[in-house]
Amino acid sequence: MTYSLDAVCVGILLIFYLGTVVGLRWTPKTTTVTQYDPPPGVSPALAAYLRDNGKCERAFAAALVSLASKGYLRIRQHEDWFTLERFRAADSSLPHEESIILTTLFYPPSIHTYKFNSRECTWLSQTYEKFSKTMDGIAEPELMSAHSFVWFSGIAYSVVALAYLSYSVPIFSRIASVASVVYLSIFIFLGSSALIAAARAWPPTLWKIASFFRRDGRPVRALDFADLPPIVLTASSLLGFGFLGALTSGKFALLLTSFFCVNVIFKGLLEAPTNAGRAVLAKLDGFREFLARADANRLNHENQPGETPETLEKYTSYAVALDVEHAWGEEFTENLLEMLQFDLAYSRGAGVLTGLPDLLAQNAEEFGENVLQLNIPRPHKHHKAPQ
Numbered sequence: 011m012t013y014s015l016d017a018v019c020v021g022i023l024l025i026f027y028l029g030t031v032v033g034l035r036w037t038p039k040t041t042t043v044t045q046y047d048p049p050p051g052v053s054p055a056l057a058a059y060l061r062d063n064g065k066c067e068r069a070f071a072a073a074l075v076s077l078a079s080k081g082y083l084r085i086r087q088h089e090d091w092f093t094l095e096r097f098r099a100a101d102s103s104l105p106h107e108e109s110i111i112l113t114t115l116f117y118p119p120s121i122h123t124y125k126f127n128s129r130e131c132t133w134l135s136q137t138y139e140k141f142s143k144t145m146d147g148i149a150e151p152e153l154m155s156a157h158s159f160v161w162f163s164g165i166a167y168s169v170v171a172l173a174y175l176s177y178s179v180p181i182f183s184r185i186a187s188v189a190s191v192v193y194l195s196i197f198i199f200l201g202s203s204a205l206i207a208a209a210r211a212w213p214p215t216l217w218k219i220a221s222f223f224r225r226d227g228r229p230v231r232a233l234d235f236a237d238l239p240p241i242v243l244t245a246s247s248l249l250g251f252g253f254l255g256a257l258t259s260g261k262f263a264l265l266l267t268s269f270f271c272v273n274v275i276f277k278g279l280l281e282a283p284t285n286a287g288r289a290v291l292a293k294l295d296g297f298r299e300f301l302a303r304a305d306a307n308r309l310n311h312e313n314q315p316g317e318t319p320e321t322l323e324k325y326t327s328y329a330v331a332l333d334v335e336h337a338w339g340e341e342f343t344e345n346l347l348e349m350l351q352f353d354l355a356y357s358r359g360a361g362v363l364t365g366l367p368d369l370l371a372q373n374a375e376e377f378g379e380n381v382l383q384l385n386i387p388r389p390h391k392h393h394k395a396p397q
Contacts, residue, residue: 055331160280201248201270
């Protein structure tokens with residue numbers, strides 16, 4: 011009976027979130043009107059950001075390609091190394107998010123060249139974090155909303171339901187001292203933070219696995235040692251919750267894990283465009299249709315994976331942002347996704363102290379500096395080479 015009640019309480023939370031997400035994502039079917047230019051004021055980065063429901067990886071790649079097509083920098087690739095060469099400083103003609111990339115990535119201004127790969131990309135990750143915050147500030151709340159009220163309502167329900175369900179379980183019968191309470195808190199923290207880290211590290215690995223089954227001309231990406239961390243992080247989270255179960259009870263650990271997983275998963279799914287954002291997306295769909303008809307085959311033929319094009323055309327960045335170009339631009343985007351996801355998870359604690367501040371406060375960086383203050387150093391520092 012008690013397990014049935016547990017399932018009902020978790021199911022209510024699931025139905026609440028699923029109904030909300032479906033309502034936020036549902037749009038009536040309309041006829042797509044072909045657009046021959048992007049919507050006014052919508053940069054490639056903003057186009058990708060809206061299309062990916064607030065995710066910034068493709069937006070970051072589109073912004074870099076946009077800077078290259080405008081002559082502010084050049085992107086070169088040699089095997090697994092990428093080199094960015096800056097030709098011009100940021101000016102008022104650039105969108106704000108592209109200026110942030112130039113001023114942050116090439117700092118101090120005497121730096122003109124930045125070289126990175128999957129092992130040495132710390133400075134790229136720091137630039138990406140500033141870029142992400144800039145994109146959030148540009149799009150929210152007019153074009154995109156995190157619907158935080160809905161999520162905090164789910165958190166409040168979870169806490170009340172967990173407290174009610176745990177009342178009949180002898181959770182604290184084994185806790186006889188302050189040290190036991192500390193141990194309990196540690197295992198809850200370890201399991202939850204490792205789970206968040208695993209959630210951040212899995213997307214690039216899953217994207218690689220999916221590449222083996224795609225039939226749309228995109229390059230297949232082989233698995234390598236960089237795909238081991240998601241497995242290790244997942245095992246760490248299970249270990250943390252396993253110790254929690256040993257200290258308290260298996261039922262309590264399972265219940266806490268269920269509530270935690272549901273809230274973590276739907277934290278990102280609740281981010282969706284507003285009505286104004288949907289209007290912009292409708293125009294972007296029309297522009298994407300034009301690019302797909304006019305340039306997709308040619309770009310995929312001319313821009314070979316692993317070889318940076320000599321010349322990036324005016325709308326190449328939009329082709330990358332709107333997922334039209336499936337050759338060099340797609341591979342460049344996936345490389346950045348792999349580097350950024352893994353490096354952000356690793357630098358915040360390799361899954362031991364990862365991401366929990368992001369869920370507890372909007373001012374996550376300040377929370378982390380004041381409370382956690384623990385980072386595991388990467389084996390290599392970022393590489394900046396003056397030209």
